[in-house]
Amino acid sequence: MQRLKTETRPHHERTEAAVRLMEPDLTPGGYRRHLEALHGFYVPLEAELSAWLEGAVPALRAHERWKVPLLEEDLRALGHDTASLARLPRCQQLPQLPGLPEALGCFYVLEGSTLGGQLILRHLRRRFADVPVGPFAFFSAYGEEVGPMWRAFGQALTQAAAEASSSDFDARVVKGAQDTFEAFGAWLARETANASPHA
Known part of the structure; x- marks a missing residue:
């Protein structure tokens, strides 16, 4: 987990720059467009992930972690x-x-996005305190269980790596994370390029 954090930091920072939800004049339309972009990324990606993760690493409890229904x-x-x-x-x-x-x-x-999502959630609740924009289900994922769910994920990932027979398992995990950050950031940038979040 520490190697992942260290070796994905620049990729993480580039992706964060494409998230436009923390701006003080965010409108309901801007919020909706960002959720639409998230939906466009998560729907095909979770479908692909389920083929790999459902049953392969039972300790992940992947079926409890899908975000498309919340979006x-x-x-x-x-x-x-x-x-x-x-x-x-x-x-x-x-x-x-x-x-x-x-x-x-x-x-x-x-899964890491659920941690950063807590900061975004607090901002959205303040920004739209008097505006009916829905339940913030995506950013409220796991509720009070965000910390325990993240720790359980880390334990399951660490165990899977320990049990792996492949000598390059860890490097491949890091590459998968780096590539995901890059694809996610590129998609968000593309989807928001022609749509101001203030409109």
């Missing part, structure tokens, strides 16, 4: 229905996940 709860509160959700753009340039190590590295990025 769709938030987007429905902002006016979407099943048909309009299906029409939202989907990311075509996903990180390459040729094996379980890369999938675990990818999942590290998604």
Whole structure:
């Protein structure tokens, strides 16, 4: 986990720069567009991850960690229905996940976002205190269990690495995380390039 944190730091920082939710004049429309972009990344990526993680690492409890239902709860509160959700753009340039190590590295990025999401959640609740924009389900993922869920993830990942027969397992996990940060940042930048969050 420490190696992941260290070796993905620059990738993490570049991706954070593409997240535009902390701005003081964020509008409901800007918030909705960001959720739409997240949805476009998470839908295809979680589908791919489930093929690798469901059952492969039981200690991950991956089925409890999927975020698409939470994003769709938030987007429905902002006016979407099943048909309009299906029409939202989907990311075509996903990180390459040729094996379980890369999938675990990818999942590290998604799970880590629940930690940074706590800061975003506090900002959103202040910003939209008097505006009905929905339950913030995505950024409220795990509720009071954010810390325990993150620690459980770290323990499961560390155990999987310890049990791996491949000598390059750790390096492949790191590469999966780096590639996920890069793909995520590129997708967010693209999706927000022509849409100001203030509009």
